Amino acid sequence: MRRLLALLLLQAFGVGLVHAKEQLIEVVVAEPYLEMHSGPGRGFPVVYVVGRDEIVTVLYSRTDWFKVRAPRGQEGWARRSDLALTKLTSGEPAPIPPYPDFATHRWELGAGYGVFNHQNLVTAWGDFGLTDSLDVEFVLQQALGTIDNRYIASVGMRHTFIPEWRWFSPTAGIGTGYQYIDDKVPPKPLQTSNQLAYVSLGARGFITRRFMWRADWRKYVVFTNQNQNEEPEEWKFGLAVFF
Amino acid sequence: MEIRLSSVLLAATLLSGCGWFHRGEKAPAQIVAEEPQGEPSIIEPQVNRRAVKTPKIKAKDFELGGYFGALSIQDFGTNPVYGVRAAYHVSEDIFLEGFLGRSRAGKSSLEDVFPNITVVSDTGRRFTYYDLDVGYNVLPGEIFLGRGRAFNSALYVTVGMGDVKFADKDQFALNFGMGERLLITDWLAMHLDVRDHVFETALTGRTKNVHNIEATLGLTVFY
Numbered sequence: 001m002r003r004l005l006a007l008l009l010l011q012a013f014g015v016g017l018v019h020a021k022e023q024l025i026e027v028v029v030a031e032p033y034l035e036m037h038s039g040p041g042r043g044f045p046v047v048y049v050v051g052r053d054e055i056v057t058v059l060y061s062r063t064d065w066f067k068v069r070a071p072r073g074q075e076g077w078a079r080r081s082d083l084a085l086t087k088l089t090s091g092e093p094a095p096i097p098p099y100p101d102f103a104t105h106r107w108e109l110g111a112g113y114g115v116f117n118h119q120n121l122v123t124a125w126g127d128f129g130l131t132d133s134l135d136v137e138f139v140l141q142q143a144l145g146t147i148d149n150r151y152i153a154s155v156g157m158r159h160t161f162i163p164e165w166r167w168f169s170p171t172a173g174i175g176t177g178y179q180y181i182d183d184k185v186p187p188k189p190l191q192t193s194n195q196l197a198y199v200s201l202g203a204r205g206f207i208t209r210r211f212m213w214r215a216d217w218r219k220y221v222v223f224t225n226q227n228q229n230e231e232p233e234e235w236k237f238g239l240a241v242f243f
Numbered sequence: 244m245e246i247r248l249s250s251v252l253l254a255a256t257l258l259s260g261c262g263w264f265h266r267g268e269k270a271p272a273q274i275v276a277e278e279p280q281g282e283p284s285i286i287e288p289q290v291n292r293r294a295v296k297t298p299k300i301k302a303k304d305f306e307l308g309g310y311f312g313a314l315s316i317q318d319f320g321t322n323p324v325y326g327v328r329a330a331y332h333v334s335e336d337i338f339l340e341g342f343l344g345r346s347r348a349g350k351s352s353l354e355d356v357f358p359n360i361t362v363v364s365d366t367g368r369r370f371t372y373y374d375l376d377v378g379y380n381v382l383p384g385e386i387f388l389g390r391g392r393a394f395n396s397a398l399y400v401t402v403g404m405g406d407v408k409f410a411d412k413d414q415f416a417l418n419f420g421m422g423e424r425l426l427i428t429d430w431l432a433m434h435l436d437v438r439d440h441v442f443e444t445a446l447t448g449r450t451k452n453v454h455n456i457e458a459t460l461g462l463t464v465f466y
Contacts, residue, residue: 023298039395039426041335043383060301062465063335067429088297095297111339111375113404120415122375122404142406144415184412211333239377241333 025058027086027094034086036076040065048074055089064209066096102206103164104132105242110214112238116152119145123236132163137173148189149182154198166206171216173200179222194230196222212240303430306330308463310344310434316370316409317453318446319363320349324370324457328434335380340401342374344457348409351447362446367410370455372440374418376403386425395426407442407455416442434461 029050036048040062050056050070056078057069064080086094100106108127115121121143129135135158143150156175163169176197181189202216215237222230307329314324326344333339348368354360382398401420406413420438427433440455 025298025300038385038393039383041380041383041397044385044395058300060303062303063332065335066300095300097300097302120404122406122415124375142413144406144413149413182413209334211337239339241331241339 025095026055026089027058027083028089029054029056030087031082031085034068034078034082036068036070036074036078037065038076040067040077044077048076056086058083058094099209100243102166102212102242105129105210107243108135108212108240109243110212110238110240112214112236114141114216114234114236114238116141116143116150116234117145117232119143119150121234121236123238125238125240127158127240133160134158135160137175139177145184147183147185149184151180151182152196153177154196156198156200158200158202160204168203168205171200171202171204173202174198175200190226191224194222194224196220207239210242212242214238214240303465304332306332306338306432306463306465308432308434308461310436310459310461312436312457312459312461314344314346314370314455314457316346316348316455318351318353319368320351322346322349322370324459326459328461328463330378330463335383338378338380338399340374340376340378340403342372342376342405344372344374346370346457353447363410370407370409372405372407372416374403374405374416374438374440376401376418376420378402380424397424398422399424401438405440407440409444410446414442414444416440430465432463432465434459434463436461 029052032052034050034056035046036050037044038047048070054071056071059067059069059075061067065077066080066083067075068078068083069075080096083094084096088094106129109125111122111124113121114123121141123139123141125137125139127135127137137156137158139152139154139156141152141154143152154175154177156173158171158173160169160171174197176195178193179196180193181191183189183192198218198220200216200218202214204212204214206212216235218234220230220232220234222232224230309325309327311323311325313321315321324344324346326342328340328342330338330340348363348370351362354362378399378401380397380399384396385393386396387393399422401422402418404415404417407416408414418438418440420436422434422436425433425435436457436459438457438459440457441452443450444453
């Protein structure tokens with residue numbers, strides 16, 4: 001029973017042994033040598049060196065480092081830029097996956113801080129690029145105030161004016177969504193959930209590798225059943241990862 | 244002799260001239276007639292092109308796990324806390340992290356002294372939070388255990404924000420943390436963290452910022 005449990009645990013955690021059958025890439029060192037560090041970072045010492053024309057197996061990657069196995073079984077971490085200089089056994093360059101291109105990336109996931117109608121705002125978003133300059137954004141937000149907390153879910157379209165500008169590229173968008181009000185202080189709001197629509201202006205920029213920032217200003221129209229609609233404003237800033 | 248030579252030259256010129264004039268004109272009938280019909284002129288290879296598929300290198304940039312520890316809720320004593328965490332490593336220095344944790348507050352000193360007073364209702368004693376953080380590995384290195392064993396480790400700092408639900412109210416909270424990640428193997432890590440959740444509350448009379456410091460021990464898996 002205990003053995004079975006241990007096996008199940010091993011399975012659940014996806015230990016390397018379980019995946020022994022999967023195909024791995026083998027590359028030939030083309031430079032005079034390839035350094036292997038003890039960990040995936042520049043601070044970790046070089047613990048082994050593989051010579052020219054020797055074959056190393058690439059196991060997996062973590063950020064900019066690749067875990068490799070030397071011909072005699074030693075394992076260590078090789079720098080991305082070093083591994084890019086190796087070749088496949090067929091002579092082609094090693095298939096190191098390139099970084100996603102910032103201007104043409106497809107997916108984006110991010111989170112940030114903002115202010116919604118003088119309330120603190122926590123925001124998280126997912127973005128899907130239909131074209132380089134047009135994307136669909138899905139946003140989940142929580143505005144935390146002294147009188148109430150609001151939960152806002154919205155979906156919209158956003159246009160990036162000049163996507164190839166890396167450091168600062170303006171954006172504009174429109175969208176719709178729902179807000180739910182969780183009141184903290186009486187009296188109860190007349191409506192606890194409303195539909196809303198927004199227009200937005202913003203900007204985005206590249207930071208490093210697959211990392212970027214985004215800033216946004218939004219003007220909402222909250223549709224109420226009273227004589228006047230609410231028109232709150234919001235701004236936010238966040239960090240995102242793109243794929 | 245001369246005449247014969249010149250006539251040969253003339254004939255040659257004429258012939259070459261004929262060749263010149265025929266240039267560009269098609270005489271396909273003749274050419275086709277030379278080759279047997281229906282047979283291909285080039286040998287077609289019978290080998291199918293092999294689709295060479297290079298396997299992809301798996302990226303293991305995500306970290307997922309849980310933690311357990313003690314949370315000191317300001318004015319409400321120190322209590323056990325547990326939660327889950329998930330991180331994405333952007334580069335060897337930067338990572339994005341999310342936490343979801345839970346604890347339960349004890350009694351405040353006021354309630355201890357005056358047992359009839361209730362500051363927070365029974366259901367309100369639940370302390371739940373989520374955090375969205377950005378972290379930076381400040382001191383990567385190795386930890387040595389005895390003479391023959393070294394573990395990769397990193398000291399990191401995190402800063403972020405989130406929500407704390409306490410006393411039946413959600414509050415915006417900032418949080419600051421510091422931790423040590425020790426990699427037992429390349430896919431299993433142990434974390435020692437100290438984090439402070441700061442938020443504004445008026446629970447004990449006047450409005451003030453409260454610091455809720457937690458110390459936790461966690462285990463995460465890279466995948």
